[in-house]
Every structure is written in structure tokens, then in C-alpha cells.
Amino acid sequence: MAIRKVGVVGCGLMGSGIAQVCAQAGFQTVVREISGELVEKGLKGIEKNLDRMVEKGALTEAEKGEISGRLRGVTAVEELKGCDVILEAIIEQLPAKRELFAVLDGLCPAHTIFASNTSSLTITEIAAATKRPQRFVGLHFFNPVPVMKLIEVVRTIATDPGVYEEMLAFGAKLGKTPVRANDGGGFIVNRLLVPYLLDAIRALEEGVGSVVDIDTSMKLGCGYPMGPFTLLDFVGLDTTLYISQIMFDEFKEKRFAAPPLLKRMVLAGWHGKKSGRGFYDYADPANPKPMNL
Numbered sequence: 079m080a081i082r083k084v085g086v087v088g089c090g091l092m093g094s095g096i097a098q099v100c101a102q103a104g105f106q107t108v109v110r111e112i113s114g115e116l117v118e119k120g121l122k123g124i125e126k127n128l129d130r131m132v133e134k135g136a137l138t139e140a141e142k143g144e145i146s147g148r149l150r151g152v153t154a155v156e157e158l159k160g161c162d163v164i165l166e167a168i169i170e171q172l173p174a175k176r177e178l179f180a181v182l183d184g185l186c187p188a189h190t191i192f193a194s195n196t197s198s199l200t201i202t203e204i205a206a207a208t209k210r211p212q213r214f215v216g217l218h219f220f221n222p223v224p225v226m227k228l229i230e231v232v233r234t235i236a237t238d239p240g241v242y243e244e245m246l247a248f249g250a251k252l253g254k255t256p257v258r259a260n261d262g263g264g265f266i267v268n269r270l271l272v273p274y275l276l277d278a279i280r281a282l283e284e285g286v287g288s289v290v291d292i293d294t295s296m297k298l299g300c301g302y303p304m305g306p307f308t309l310l311d312f313v314g315l316d317t318t319l320y321i322s323q324i325m326f327d328e329f330k331e332k333r334f335a336a337p338p339l340l341k342r343m344v345l346a347g348w349h350g351k352k353s354g355r356g357f358y359d360y361a362d363p364a365n366p367k368p369m370n371l
């Protein structure tokens with residue numbers, strides 16, 4: 079099947095990045111948000127990223143114009159019915175995802191392939207809301223989407239092998255390196271990353287080291303681009319808590335259990351960089367200061 083038109087549902091941090099890489103790869107891209115303001119905010123973020131690429135000489139003005147010309151923001155879900163592939167990047171809540179896909183299933187032709195960018199829910203439980211689980215995969219991107227090279231392509235026991243190969247090839251066309259992952263909670267990356275991030279919080283709770291010293295240790299001792307607390311603030315503490323709760327529910331293992339400090343911080347509204355406070359205070363964003371926890 080030739081993929082020409084791609085639908086992206088959700089134009090937040092992940093959805094806007096996904097829409098950008100789809101349009102950059104040459105696909106006609108329709109991106110849907112629930113309000114005009116959110117569409118505008120998402121498209122503005124993409125515009126800013128493309129402008130930065132022009133400034134750096136990675137794109138010409140003409141190429142930027144072509145990419146923007148392939149992108150269309152909409153609010154009505156009906157606008158997605160002509161798409162060959164639909165990528166979902168909405169809120170990480172099962173009922174919302176199932177409801178969306180049930181509607182899309184009724185709207186879209188039989189050939190349309192559905193994909194979810196969920197980080198922690200199983201693809202099987204989302205796909206079960208449709209009558210096409212054989213044309214359903216996970217396509218898990220990483221933040222920031224335009225920069226991170228990996229895409230996890232997730233198959234369920236019901237995914238058609240031909241559809242799966244098509245989606246691996248689609249991931250490569252987006253300029254990403256696809257890896258094959260089965261539909262176990264957290265797939266490959268979060269299965270390993272989430273316990274590491276939660277353990278960093280436990281180490282802090284137990285007084286092993288300070289926020290800055292633990293971050294510095296993992297950056298300089300292991301060559302990680304960000305220490306665990308900088309990464310937690312970047313991913314979002316609310317998102318990490320939510321993922322850990324889903325994974326704990328799935329595996330019932332302590333390594334996925336949320337440490338009390340993480341719960342307290344989320345209750346206090348300290349969600350990381352996006353809310354101005356997390357393990358660091360971002361009052362001066364260029365110079366984050368560790369919080370006194």
C-alpha cells in the first residue's frame with residue numbers, strides 16, 4: 079500500500095513533533111487538536127523548529143515552505159477520514175484512546191492503518207476498541223521527536239505481519255531507526271528507563287547523593303546526555319508517575335512502584351520543566367537551580 083496521507087491526533091509536545099517529521103519526510107499531514115487555540119499553539123511550535131533549521135542552514139526557505147504546505151491543522155476528527163495511516167498522540171488515558179479509535183474505525187476506509195504513540199498502555203487493549211486489530215501497531219517516538227533517532231515499532235499477537243513490515247518501513251521513511259518490539263508494558267525503552275528513573279528518586283530519598291551529584295554522576299560517569307533528574311523534569315513528573323502506575327499495575331513489581339517523593343511532587347503541582355518546578359527550579363530557564371527537597 080502506498081502511504082501518501084498521514085493523520086496525527088494530538089498536537090502537543092509529542093504530536094507536534096510527530097506531525098513535523100511526517101511533513102518533513104514528504105507526507106501530506108493532517109494534525110488534529112480539540113480546539114483552534116491548541117492547533118495554533120502546536121503549529122507555531124513546528125514553525126519555530128523549522129525556522130531554527132533554516133537559521134542553521136539545515137533547510138532552505140523554499141524547503142521550509144514546502145514542509146509547511148504539507149501540514150494542515152484541523153479540529154474535526156472527520157477530517158482524518160482520507161488518511162492512509164493515523165498516528166495517535168493524545169492524553170495517556172485508556173478510555174480516551176479507545177473512544178477516539180472507535181470513532182476513527184467507523185470513519186476510515188478498511189485500508190487505513192492505526193498506530194498509537196502510547197508509552198505504557200498495551201497496544202492490544204487500545205486496538206480492541208476497533209474492528210481492525212490486525213491493522214493496528216504501536217509507533218513509539220521519543221522526546222524531542224525531531225531529534226531522537228529511535229522509533230519502537232510494536233506488534234501485538236493480532237498485528238498482520240505485512241502491516242508490521244509496512245510500518246517498520248514507514249518508520250525508516252520518517253528518518254528514524256526502527257526497532258522491533260513486542261507488546262509488553264513499556265516496550266523496550268520504558269521497561270528499562272522507568273525503573274532507572276524511579277531508582278534515582280529512591281537513591282535521593284535514601285540520601286545516597288544530592289540531585290546535582292546524582293545527575294553529574296550519570297552524565298560524566300556513564301556519558302548519558304542528561305542526568306536522571308534533568309530527564310525526569312524533561313519528560314514530566316506527572317507523566318512518569320502515570321507510566322509507573324500503569325507498569326506497576328501490569329507487572330506488580332517494586333521496581334515499577336512510584337516512590338513517595340514523586341507522588342508528593344506531583345500533588346504539589348511540580349511537574350518538571352513545563353510547570354517551572356520539579357527537581358530543579360526553572361525561574362531562570364538557562365540556569366536551573368536544584369530544589370531543596
Ligand code: 3HC
Pocket residue numbers: 127130134196197219220221222223224225226268303304309313
Ligand atoms: N525540538 C527540536 N530540536 C531540538 C529540541 C527540541 N525540543 N531540543 C534540542 N533540539 C536540537 C537542537 O536544536 C540541536 O540541534 P543541532 O545539533 O542541529 O544544533 C540539538 O537538538 C542539540 O541540542 P542542544 O545543543 O541545545 O542540547 P543538547 O546537546 O543537550 O541536546 C537533547 C538536547 C537532544 C534533548 C539531549 O540532551 C538528549 O538527548 N537528552 C536525552 C533525551 C531523552 O532521553 N529523551 C527520551 C525521553 S523518554 C521518552 O521520550 C519516552 C516517553 O515514553 C517517556
